[in-house]
Amino acid sequence: MTHMTKPPQILIVEDEILIAMDLEDMVAEMGGTAIASAHTIQAAIKLAESIEADAAILDVDVAGQLVFPVADILAARGIPFLFNTGHSAEDILRARYESAPICRKPTLPRQLKSALKQLLSSKNDSIGSAPLPA
Numbered sequence: 001m002t003h004m005t006k007p008p009q010i011l012i013v014e015d016e017i018l019i020a021m022d023l024e025d026m027v028a029e030m031g032g033t034a035i036a037s038a039h040t041i042q043a044a045i046k047l048a049e050s051i052e053a054d055a056a057i058l059d060v061d062v063a064g065q066l067v068f069p070v071a072d073i074l075a076a077r078g079i080p081f082l083f084n085t086g087h088s089a090e091d092i093l094r095a096r097y098e099s100a101p102i103c104r105k106p107t108l109p110r111q112l113k114s115a116l117k118q119l120l121s122s123k124n125d126s127i128g129s130a131p132l133p134a
Contacts, residue, residue, distance in 0.1 A: 008032040008120050011056040013044040013070055014084070015063040023057055023084070026109050030116065041065040048073040055080050055119045057112070060087035071097055080119040084112065
């Protein structure tokens with residue numbers, strides 16, 4: 001049983017401003033707050049290190065740089081994330097971040113919303129990161 005005191009805070013890492021704005025709108029529609037959007041890897045790394053986010057939406061290729069350093073920081077801090085990407089290296093993503101959902105661009109809002117909902121509920125359910133009993 002989880003009662004959210006504040007709306008879920010979502011970090012968005014996306015280099016295309018229009019897509020980032022769409023994502024912010026979508027998060028707001030879900031009752032969440034897009035606390036920050038980063039359009040470069042440098043900005044995203046700073047945010048990932050300091051921000052109190054409940055989840056993150058990551059583009060894989062951010063202005064020609066891979067988002068992995070950002071994902072690694074979030075993973076180390078226990079902040080779940082999903083990939084929203086047109087990038088084709090899905091096997092690499094799977095290998096490095098097996099639990100992160102991958103949404104393929106152009107993404108349908110409902111796909112993204114359901115992936116984000118799952119992330120948020122998994123964060124609430126798992127205290128620590130013990131695997132669920134099969």
